[in-house]
Amino acid sequence: MADDGMLMNFEIGDVPISNQVKFKGGRWRDRVKAQKSVKKWDTDRPKKDSNTPTVPSSGRPKTARYIPGVGVQIEGGEGDEADRPAKRPRTDSDAQPAQRPQQPRPQIKSGQTSSKLFTSNPTHTTTFDDKPAEETEEAKPSNAPLSGEAENFTALGLSRRIAQHLSTKLEMKAPTAIQKNTIPQLVKEDNDAFLQAETGSGKTLAYLLPIVQRITALSQNEDGSSTGVQLHRDSGLFAIVLAPTRELCKQIAAVLERLLRCAPWIVSTTVTGGESKKSEKARLRKGVNILIATPGRLTDHLDNTKVLDVGTVRWLVLDEGDRMMEMGFEDDLKTIVGEIRKDPLKHETKDGVVLDKVLPARRVTVLCSATMKMNVQKLGEISLTDAVHITATTTDEEKDAEGNMVESAFAAPSQLKQSYLIVPAKLRLVTLIALLKSTFARKGSVMKAIIFISCADSVNFHFDLLKSTAPPPKPKMAPSALPSPDDSPSFGTGANASTPKAPKVDTSTDDTVAPATYITSPANPSIILHKLHGSLPQSSRTATLNSFTSSKDPAVLITTDISSRGLDVPSVDLVVEYDPAFAAADHVHRVGRTARAGRPGKAVIFLQPGCEEGYVEVLKQGASSVPQPQLYDAVLQKGLSTPVQLPGGGETAGEDEGGRRNTWMSRAEALQLSIEQRLLVKEDDETENSRGGRNRYAPAKKDDPLLDAARQAFKSHVRAYATHVREERGYFDKGQLHLGHMAKSFGLREAPGGIGGGVVGRKRPANGGAANKFAAAGQGQKRKAVSREDDGEGGEVDEEARRRMKAKMNALAKAGASEFNIG
Numbered sequence: 123m124a125d126d127g128m129l130m131n132f133e134i135g136d137v138p139i140s141n142q143v144k145f146k147g148g149r150w151r152d153r154v155k156a157q158k159s160v161k162k163w164d165t166d167r168p169k170k171d172s173n174t175p176t177v178p179s180s181g182r183p184k185t186a187r188y189i190p191g192v193g194v195q196i197e198g199g200e201g202d203e204a205d206r207p208a209k210r211p212r213t214d215s216d217a218q219p220a221q222r223p224q225q226p227r228p229q230i231k232s233g234q235t236s237s238k239l240f241t242s243n244p245t246h247t248t249t250f251d252d253k254p255a256e257e258t259e260e261a262k263p264s265n266a267p268l269s270g271e272a273e274n275f276t277a278l279g280l281s282r283r284i285a286q287h288l289s290t291k292l293e294m295k296a297p298t299a300i301q302k303n304t305i306p307q308l309v310k311e312d313n314d315a316f317l318q319a320e321t322g323s324g325k326t327l328a329y330l331l332p333i334v335q336r337i338t339a340l341s342q343n344e345d346g347s348s349t350g351v352q353l354h355r356d357s358g359l360f361a362i363v364l365a366p367t368r369e370l371c372k373q374i375a376a377v378l379e380r381l382l383r384c385a386p387w388i389v390s391t392t393v394t395g396g397e398s399k400k401s402e403k404a405r406l407r408k409g410v411n412i413l414i415a416t417p418g419r420l421t422d423h424l425d426n427t428k429v430l431d432v433g434t435v436r437w438l439v440l441d442e443g444d445r446m447m448e449m450g451f452e453d454d455l456k457t458i459v460g461e462i463r464k465d466p467l468k469h470e471t472k473d474g475v476v477l478d479k480v481l482p483a484r485r486v487t488v489l490c491s492a493t494m495k496m497n498v499q500k501l502g503e504i505s506l507t508d509a510v511h512i513t514a515t516t517t518d519e520e521k522d523a524e525g526n527m528v529e530s531a532f533a534a535p536s537q538l539k540q541s542y543l544i545v546p547a548k549l550r551l552v553t554l555i556a557l558l559k560s561t562f563a564r565k566g567s568v569m570k571a572i573i574f575i576s577c578a579d580s581v582n583f584h585f586d587l588l589k590s591t592a593p594p595p596k597p598k599m600a601p602s603a604l605p606s607p608d609d610s611p612s613f614g615t616g617a618n619a620s621t622p623k624a625p626k627v628d629t630s631t632d633d634t635v636a637p638a639t640y641i642t643s644p645a646n647p648s649i650i651l652h653k654l655h656g657s658l659p660q661s662s663r664t665a666t667l668n669s670f671t672s673s674k675d676p677a678v679l680i681t682t683d684i685s686s687r688g689l690d691v692p693s694v695d696l697v698v699e700y701d702p703a704f705a706a707a708d709h710v711h712r713v714g715r716t717a718r719a720g721r722p723g724k725a726v727i728f729l730q731p732g733c734e735e736g737y738v739e740v741l742k743q744g745a746s747s748v749p750q751p752q753l754y755d756a757v758l759q760k761g762l763s764t765p766v767q768l769p770g771g772g773e774t775a776g777e778d779e780g781g782r783r784n785t786w787m788s789r790a791e792a793l794q795l796s797i798e799q800r801l802l803v804k805e806d807d808e809t810e811n812s813r814g815g816r817n818r819y820a821p822a823k824k825d826d827p828l829l830d831a832a833r834q835a836f837k838s839h840v841r842a843y844a845t846h847v848r849e850e851r852g853y854f855d856k857g858q859l860h861l862g863h864m865a866k867s868f869g870l871r872e873a874p875g876g877i878g879g880g881v882v883g884r885k886r887p888a889n890g891g892a893a894n895k896f897a898a899a900g901q902g903q904k905r906k907a908v909s910r911e912d913d914g915e916g917g918e919v920d921e922e923a924r925r926r927m928k929a930k931m932n933a934l935a936k937a938g939a940s941e942f943n944i945g
């Protein structure tokens with residue numbers, strides 16, 4: 123007869139268990155086994171000396187738990203490695219690593235079956251107000267279109283045709299504030315400009331509309347009649363827009379394409395990394411009037427594509443200029459600015475159309491960003507002359523006493539509701555799941571959420587963990603939004619804007635889009651998970667973003683900072699910064715993916731108790747209303763008020779220390795344990811194979827891919843953690859990280875070793891000063907990481923943990939007691 127899965131809990135204090143515990147009931151064999159286990163534990167355990175505290179550090183009494191088929195486990199006193207008390211902040215008086223006494227290697231208790239999350243966590247310093255939050259008046263959206271009677275596009279100098287097109291086809295009746303301030307300037311004047319306005323305030327159209335207006339004016343009078351000039355695609359290249367990422371280039375191209383439907387003779391296209399250079403060359407040969415490019419690929423074409431003639435270029439737009447500098451494009455930008463001359467080489471088209479009367483007589487450079495970092499100042503020096511600083515609210519330039527632009531405070535849209543969640547490292551993963559679960563608990567309340575994570579490895583792991591193991595259903599998409607099998611980046615729409623055939627590209631989203639588990643609810647049984655980072659093939663990146671943008675089901679995008687700039691997905695209601703941004707300015711761009719163009723939005727950032735809590739002061743600088751604190755327990759209570767669906771079917775039951783089932787704490791621990799077990803489940807197969815039990819000739823299986831992914835993610839995450847900008851490293855101090863606790867948030871029972879090797883900081887292009895800076899940071903990091911391994915957090919311990927866990931899994935399987943229904 124199979125065991126009944128009975129679990130017994132005994133409080134044992136600190137007296138010898140063998141004298142205290144008598145086992146009754148169950149089969150005699152189990153009773154004998156239990157008694158033996160107790161005796162063994164009693165003999166093996168270190169004997170208490172007078173200095174040994176009688177109560178464990180957690181303050182909870184020890185508990186003996188008997189599990190049929192497994193034996194007795196003692197819990198509560200000496201926990202697993204991850205249950206050590208949080209490290210205290212190191213002080214100068216601490217011993218140097220070499221002088222420190224050798225730390226004993228952490229041990230995993232045999233047969234441990236609970237994953238303790240609520241003990242040994244550091245305490246927070248944030249004070250929480252128990253009073254219910256007072257109803258505050260909803261903030262007036264700061265990036266919405268203007269609402270006054272007189273606010274219309276024609277008043278800004280745009281033709282009636284364009285204004286009508288905006289109103290009827292694009293449903294834009296009135297300009298936003300930045301558009302109101304920028305359009306007249308760029309339509310009438312030929313000065314360089316620096317546009318600085320909040321995220322989601324319409325900067326793209328602010329610079330595109332004047333360009334399109336002035337190019338159409340070559341062939342059309344204000345009343346719509348012809349000027350007698352026929353413009354076509356090889357009349358010349360008039361404008362180049364540069365953006366840091368391929369996704370952003372495609373997005374700008376899509377906005378322009380919709381705008382150009384009212385002037386179909388103007389042709390635009392993109393040249394971006396990751397696309398076929400041959401087909402890009404073919405399109406450039408046919409002629410293009412507006413080009414959207416990433417800096418690297420444009421430099422490549424300037425060097426190698428003879429047909430690319432920049433002699434007629436009148437506008438150079440640097441969208442997200444600070445990001446391009448940060449990404450190490452400084453040299454490319456210098457080359458581009460040098461090649462596209464300030465005083466253009468050509469003043470008329472091939473057909474003899476004089477350009478200078480209608481288009482600017484000189485190259486106009488427009489630099490845009492929602493934030494302004496010091497590197498924008500540098501880029502301004504490279505590219506701008508006598509620039510006008512245009513903002514949404516004022517036209518005052520922010521300059522220091524010497525007239526240099528100063529790094530101004532960044533600002534998020536006023537209607538964005540920001541909060542921060544204090545979560546100890548051990549509880550991060552379950553709290554994230556609980557947060558998403560409660561977010562999607564009601565149908566229609568949240569449609570799309572973006573989760574920002576520090577590095578690609580961690581994105582991969584979290585995506586693999588949260589996705590369902592069931593075969594993915596085809597996501598529901600609007601037919602027009604489905605990624606085209608021919609993912610041609612040409613956006614010309616006119617009669618002569620033939621779309622050259624691009625080579626067939628793989629638009630598969632098999633590995634990047636999947637239905638989610640853990641976070642679904644009866645109201646929202648189908649939530650589609652997406653992942654996006656820079657190491658994915660371009661075709662997958664494009665198809666994944668298309669899928670997320672057009673998904674009719676609720677959708678979650680797990681991503682790195684690659685999605686922080688410029689991405690415009692209107693129905694994003696929530697942004698979660700699971701890992702805080704590496705610089706406060708990046709935080710503003712991340713949270714700016716919601717609350718766009720006057721719409722509401724929420725943003726939550728995870729912070730750990732301790733020095734990270736100080737980061738709130740930085741957050742406050744960029745928020746129009748004070749970010750609200752939340753503690754993890756409220757999120758867990760809300761999110762885990764119902765059982766969690768597990769990937770292979772079934773759901774967490776959960777039983778707490780007192781045997782009470784289905785409390786939020788027991789559910790959180792059950793969820794954590796089920797994840798830890800999932801990471802190790804393949805080991806059984808490995809053992810079977812190596813024993814020849816299943817197929818003696820089959821090669822022994824490697825580690826579970828999810829376990830490998832978790833370890834890799836953990837290592838990359840810890841390395842990335844060390845690369846916060848210098849000014850913010852006080853809040854994100856790697857020395858304060860408890861690696862064992864952090865490992866739990868990757869479903870690992872131990873911190874894997876090898877973090878010290880190859881620490882190089884955030885992935886950067888190999889050129890430019892930024893790369894050197896990060897390499898230098900990495901070296902410092904390496905030293906620290908090596909000393910951590912000396913602390914005994916190496917890989918061997920992890921192997922030991924796996925072996926023990928495997929034994930426990932086997933035992934549980936034999937006992938037929940499956941608490942967690944792992945399918």
Ligand SMILES: Nc1ncnc2c1ncn2[C@@H]1O[C@H](COP(=O)(O)OP(=O)(O)OP(=O)(O)O)[C@@H](O)[C@H]1O
Binds near residue numbers: 296323690
């Ligand atoms: N005048 C307008 N009326 C209504 N919606 C508008 C208007 N102008 C722009 N939008 C919409 O506002 C959203 C944000 O625009 P855009 O992407 O240009 O913002 P942004 O300022 O460049 O933001 P970011 O700094 O995040 O890149 C888009 O969905 C766009 O369609």
